[in-house]
Amino acid sequence: MKRDHEHGISRRAFLSGVATAAVSGAVGLPAKARAAGEGAFGTLVDLSLCDGCEGRDMPACVEACRTKNAGVVPEPVDPIPKPFPRGKIEDWSKKQGVTDRLTPYNYLFIQKAEVELGGAKKTVFIPRRCMHCDNPACATICPFSANHKYESGAVVIDQDICFGGAKCKEVCPWAIPERQSGVGIYLHILPTLAGNGVMFKCDLCQDLLLKGEDPVCITACPRKAMLIGPKEQILAEAERRAEAMNGYIYGKEENGGTSTLYVSPVPFELLDAAIEKGPGRPHLGKAPRKMAKTDPVAKAVMASPVIGLVAGLAAVAGARMKSGKEGDHE
Amino acid sequence: MSRQAPEGKNLVKRHGLVVLIEHWAIAISGLALILTGLFELPIARRYFITEIPGLRWSGDYIFSLWLHYAFSVVFVGASLFHVVYHGLMGHRAILPKRGDLRESWEVIKSFFGKGEEPPFAKYLPEQRLAYAGIALIIAGLIASGLVKTWKNLFAPDMDLTLVLWATWAHNLFFVLFVLAFVAHMAAILIKPNRPMIRAILTGWIRRDYAEHRHPLWIAELAGRNDHPAREQEAPTRERPPDGEAGGENPQGLS
Numbered sequence: 001m002k003r004d005h006e007h008g009i010s011r012r013a014f015l016s017g018v019a020t021a022a023v024s025g026a027v028g029l030p031a032k033a034r035a036a037g038e039g040a041f042g043t044l045v046d047l048s049l050c051d052g053c054e055g056r057d058m059p060a061c062v063e064a065c066r067t068k069n070a071g072v073v074p075e076p077v078d079p080i081p082k083p084f085p086r087g088k089i090e091d092w093s094k095k096q097g098v099t100d101r102l103t104p105y106n107y108l109f110i111q112k113a114e115v116e117l118g119g120a121k122k123t124v125f126i127p128r129r130c131m132h133c134d135n136p137a138c139a140t141i142c143p144f145s146a147n148h149k150y151e152s153g154a155v156v157i158d159q160d161i162c163f164g165g166a167k168c169k170e171v172c173p174w175a176i177p178e179r180q181s182g183v184g185i186y187l188h189i190l191p192t193l194a195g196n197g198v199m200f201k202c203d204l205c206q207d208l209l210l211k212g213e214d215p216v217c218i219t220a221c222p223r224k225a226m227l228i229g230p231k232e233q234i235l236a237e238a239e240r241r242a243e244a245m246n247g248y249i250y251g252k253e254e255n256g257g258t259s260t261l262y263v264s265p266v267p268f269e270l271l272d273a274a275i276e277k278g279p280g281r282p283h284l285g286k287a288p289r290k291m292a293k294t295d296p297v298a299k300a301v302m303a304s305p306v307i308g309l310v311a312g313l314a315a316v317a318g319a320r321m322k323s324g325k326e327g328d329h330e
Numbered sequence: 331m332s333r334q335a336p337e338g339k340n341l342v343k344r345h346g347l348v349v350l351i352e353h354w355a356i357a358i359s360g361l362a363l364i365l366t367g368l369f370e371l372p373i374a375r376r377y378f379i380t381e382i383p384g385l386r387w388s389g390d391y392i393f394s395l396w397l398h399y400a401f402s403v404v405f406v407g408a409s410l411f412h413v414v415y416h417g418l419m420g421h422r423a424i425l426p427k428r429g430d431l432r433e434s435w436e437v438i439k440s441f442f443g444k445g446e447e448p449p450f451a452k453y454l455p456e457q458r459l460a461y462a463g464i465a466l467i468i469a470g471l472i473a474s475g476l477v478k479t480w481k482n483l484f485a486p487d488m489d490l491t492l493v494l495w496a497t498w499a500h501n502l503f504f505v506l507f508v509l510a511f512v513a514h515m516a517a518i519l520i521k522p523n524r525p526m527i528r529a530i531l532t533g534w535i536r537r538d539y540a541e542h543r544h545p546l547w548i549a550e551l552a553g554r555n556d557h558p559a560r561e562q563e564a565p566t567r568e569r570p571p572d573g574e575a576g577g578e579n580p581q582g583l584s
Contacts, residue, residue, distance in 0.1 A: 302480065
């Protein structure tokens, strides 16, 4: 769907915004209001609206994501080279149909939490994908800058230069990226000694964003449980909805802030305790900023040229004073 | 550090305390940066380096980045200090001169028994060229590293082209820095160079060695510019100020 670039809002966006406002009791915010291609945006996932598409074979958002990304992972070589010395291969090519967790072939899945709140049992469905952090550790730590955060806010892995070392997965608070061995550039360099495939994850349909269109999961959702728009507006809307439902927000503070805000009538501690967690199934718990420990010393690095400069000037002044005094004594 | 040669010792002062501190600050932090830079690649756990006593941290990417930053403070600070201090003090002895490339070739041939070594100033021509090369590599490492650090701190959505330039320049200069370090170490293996090891450890060098191999420098220290080889050189520079450059310490000759 194309946006009206003049106003940054499509007609459909405006109409769906009205629908959303009607559902939530809000007025004013279009469902999708991000000006195409410029500025950071945010996404909102309203867990009070998501019903997990129960009754469908596959949730609409998951199906749309899989359809859009079908063919992203190339056919792995056969046999896949065994990485020396550990020999650990991650091959999902024979399990492409898995949809109940994140895999290199599945970038979005629905978690289900059955909780008791105020004496009543409640089922909450939680679409999970990359959170697209404000300052992502995955991009900081990638030695080849294969992982990059764009001005739009999307954090995207360039599969052409990724060696599949999985550092991004390790430093991600939710361990989102997934590896497929037997594909990628490492096969052409030192396939058994360096690298082990390519990392894959949600790129928030960056190609569509650049065309002024919305991610397919958002477009596909029949309940309009997901929104995209200018970051400030999405944050304001998340806060408004949370207040209206006496609910909670996840993603605003986690890992120093993310582009994805979940709004829920159920505390996230309860949801985190109720969901199935493990490989490919991220938590909903606390997530302090991963790179917080390195920030102070990184700032010292930025100051170090000035420190060297000032110390050099001081040393020169000292040396000249000393030679002047020696001259006086002669 | 005393500027006077110890009584009765066959020594000449080659490096002052400032140079020794600079050299070792850059060398030690540079080596640590090579190591912690390597551990930014996912190799430590894969190759069981984490199992080596004392290197368990090598598999922790965030801690190794912390260390990389910490040693960068020393490396960058010392490098900038070096440029400012010696630049303003007018120390030029280690900067390349016209004809260094040709003369270096003559020196290398002499190591293999072909021809005689020419008389040297304070530094060998290949030392001056190596200095320029390493300075260029260090400048590249610092510039690209600062861009990456700025991105990590303040501009995660920095323009991708700039990020990729900085990243790959940093990686390329890293490889060149490792090669430069290996070449620097290989120079020590050459027998005529070995007495210089003492100088970079203590600041002092054997006087008979200096007189034999660095007569131009010794002549300069003595306040003479009458060595026959001087006439073949580029126009004579002003005598550098007492300190770190060509003429360091006339008293050391006493």
